Amino acid sequence: MRIVRAKKGQFIIIAAMLLSIMIISISTVIYGTVTYYRQERWEEYVTVLDSIRTSSQNVLQIALANYSKTSNPNVLRDYLNQWIRDVRKAYPGFGVDLSFSLAQGVHFAYGVSVNYNLGLARTWNQPLSFSASNATLNLDLASVGLTGYNFSSHVFLKMRIRGAEWYSKESKRYVSIYVSVEKEGSDPVNNLQKSNFADIKLDGVSSTFSVKRYYSSTYSSLIYEIRVNSIGAKPLTAEVTLVDTRGIQTVSYTDNVLQNSD
Numbered sequence: 001m002r003i004v005r006a007k008k009g010q011f012i013i014i015a016a017m018l019l020s021i022m023i024i025s026i027s028t029v030i031y032g033t034v035t036y037y038r039q040e041r042w043e044e045y046v047t048v049l050d051s052i053r054t055s056s057q058n059v060l061q062i063a064l065a066n067y068s069k070t071s072n073p074n075v076l077r078d079y080l081n082q083w084i085r086d087v088r089k090a091y092p093g094f095g096v097d098l099s100f101s102l103a104q105g106v107h108f109a110y111g112v113s114v115n116y117n118l119g120l121a122r123t124w125n126q127p128l129s130f131s132a133s134n135a136t137l138n139l140d141l142a143s144v145g146l147t148g149y150n151f152s153s154h155v156f157l158k159m160r161i162r163g164a165e166w167y168s169k170e171s172k173r174y175v176s177i178y179v180s181v182e183k184e185g186s187d188p189v190n191n192l193q194k195s196n197f198a199d200i201k202l203d204g205v206s207s208t209f210s211v212k213r214y215y216s217s218t219y220s221s222l223i224y225e226i227r228v229n230s231i232g233a234k235p236l237t238a239e240v241t242l243v244d245t246r247g248i249q250t251v252s253y254t255d256n257v258l259q260n261s262d
Contacts, residue, residue, distance in 0.1 A: 048091055048141070052098070053151055056137050059083045060119075060155045064133040065247035067120050076119045076133055077102060095141060103134035110156055110186055122250070125239075129252040130158040156184040157248045159240065162219045165260040166234040175202060177226040177238050179252065180219065188222040189244060198243050200226055202235040202257075234259055 063076040084098045102119030114121045114132050122131040138150045162178040177200070181189040194211045201207065207228045216223040226240065239253045 048096075049139070049149070052087060052096075052137070052139060053153075055083065055087070056080075056135070056151075056153045057155070060133045060135060060153045061246050061248070064120065064131055064155045064157075065249070067133070068122060068131045068249035069247075073118055073120060076135065080135065097140040099138045101136045101138070103136075107134065109134075109154070110158060110182070110184065112158065124251040125253040127252060127254045127256075128158065128160045129250045130156065131248055131250045132156045154184050155246075155248070156182075157189075157242075157244055157246075157250050158182045159242050159250050159252045161238070161240065161252045161254045162216075162221070162223065164238045164254055164257040166231060166257055167260045168234065173231050174227055174229045175231050175235060175238065175257065177228075177240060178216070178219065179224050179226065179240055179242075180221040181224065181242065181244070183244070190222055191245060192224060192242075196243055196245065197224075197226060197240060198249070199239075199241040200228060201237075201239040201241075202228060202231070203237055204239070 059079050060076065063079045066072065066075045066079075080100050080102075084100070087098055088096055103116040104118070106113055106115050108114070109132070110130075112123075112128065112130060114123075114130070114134075116132070116134055119135045120133050123129055124131075133155045134152070136150055136152045138148070140147045140149070159179055159181050162180055164175065164177045166175050167173065181192060183189050190213070192211075192213070194209075197209070197211060199206055200209045209226050209228045211227075212225050214223060214225070215221070235257050237253065237255045238257055239251065241249065241251045243249045
């Protein structure tokens, strides 16, 4: 009887140990699965947020390119409304609620005063010219309980005529126009080609030209030197039309063409 009781006691202990091991193992598996699922879902939400932020910047960029060529003041609003409808269709299970507000009135940015109307602005035909778009996006994701998330998107292109000179020696008669180009964040644009300079006019007449790029210690900036050859007399005005690689356009103008004495 003592032996039987001892064996029964050992069996109960072993069974209890095995049961404990099973419970711990199952709990570990369940916890790991839930944690993995939560991590995977959160990573998916982050991907959605990043995608929406990037897409909003692209919408502002496309709208500004359109506006700089058509002067349509409603283009950014129309593009954003269409994009919001597309976002809701693209993420139907996330409970996406997206809205926007467009910059209005005068804002100081990138070293200039920008007067926005429906999120768009441009100042052209001056030595310093620019085109700009600005909107704030508000995002809610009902599926993750994210509300009140907002971010601003800006697109900006600025060109400045740093100087224009007429070289009048008999062996070389030409005009050199020195321009610097910046985008949002005051970053110099360093990848422009001759084809990006859509039109160069002297005294209102389009001219053939060449372009070279270099860093100028005189202007402490990356400079595009635009040269127009075979100029018989000093022009009074110079105009540069630029279309950058994003399709955004701006036009700079100067009536201060100097005569170079060298």
